[in-house]
Amino acid sequence: MMNETVCPPVSRFLLPVYILVFIIGLVANGWGLKSLRHNWNKLGNVNVFVFNLGLTDILYLLTIPFLVVYYSMGSKWIFGEAFCKITRFCFNVNLYGSIGFLTCISVYRYLAIVHPMRAMGRITVTRSVIISVIVWLLVSVQSLPDMFFTKASRNKTGKCYDTTDNAHVEDYLKYTLGWTLTGFCIPLLITLGCYGHVIVVLCSTNTIDKVLKQRSLKLMFILILLFSVCYIPYHVFRNLDLWTRVLTKQGICYKWYNGVYIARQISRVLVCLNSALNPLVYLHAHENIRAQFRRLIQQAPGQIRAATTSILLQDVVS
Template sequence: MKVLGRLTSAHSRIISAIVWLFVGAQTLPDMFFEKTKLNASKCYDTTSDVFVEDYLTYSIIRTMTGFCLPFLITLGCYTHVIMKLCSSRAADTDCLLKRRCLKLLLVLILLFSVCYIPYHILRNLNLWVRVLTKKNQCYSWFNTVYVAHQVGRGLVCLNPALNPLVYLHVSEELSTGIKTLRTQAHLLVSRISLTPALEREIH
């Protein structure tokens, strides 16, 4: 709130450029890791077993800087907004609007956490399993980690599809509008289906 009005469009462009450069610097090393076997019989979304130790180190660093840091910043911003909404007076903020905003923020935080935190943890854990396997160490929980990692990848893909549904569900006005349209459609269908019966009775 304190910086409201102080950030110009030039500041926004500079910040955006810095963020994109930071993201590019994070993802650039991934291009230099081997992604296929020598005979191209197998592809990896991470790297081959030859460089898996180095990739695990890189993945942990990228998780800390590319996920944990932005997540903490986002969580801090959301928490600040929630505190502002909770401390605002009813005269300043409409109670219904405040409740909608709080619900939306809490659901978004929960959804983001459920979809992304397991993915990053299990991704690095799965890489560690590959490191142990390379050292001829085998444990019964390796398969569980692999299956859980695949589930985590699915949750990440599901997140962009769930976000619009969250906005749809949380927005009470939109939900009410949809219910009204559904009722009107039901009445229209009922009238159409009753019309032939009434005509037969008249004739």
């Protein structure tokens, strides 16, 4: 049965989220990469994946100012379709690159805890670099077809679609279902399998170092948080929203489509947060980085007081 409900217009509430993510993400990733460089020899081979995780975030964060302009102008894209496609490509590379490198970190943690003797000598920097290159290639190959879909409307609205226009929505739904399976579902199953086994080993073994056990459990919690908050809602509601668009195009429209649309917009906000939340991985990569972060937080109030005192003294002198 067809319903007369009209789908709502595109929301603008992404603007403040983009600004917040840009500021927090740039500061946190910049600090994280700097700390990673200073502790490179102490972190082990997993640092290669953490470094690449930071690179995917920086790549996406550099495109956010253009999205801020887009949403501040009422969702009107002024930079041309080619750059619209590049911006969306960077977002997809960040999204699936983050998922890929978080999966690699999960596998390395699994091998280090569950199969330490078997992994000894086999997990090298060279192999980590090779795996990282493969992840970049796979993510790029998966994301490249997205650029061949129409991304910018050619009418006066000037939209920059994160999916595509209604004329190609059926083909895009088929593409994104396969993309979801290979780029998200399979890595999610691998991550859940690795950490499910890790939990069993950590809870049943008393010989594992207590600090390592706590750090592994915290890292596991962060990864589960990232997948649950940022990635799962986005993929579920992206595909569901595309499906409702296909049905609407066929003349089938129900009231619950509006709920799907709203959930889709919320999931877009949540997935943007991954660039601000990924730096949490830095804090649990090694104790030295976490100690540096604690010192930075402790020194911050003193630095603020010193700066304030200096300003006051200058005012008194002048």
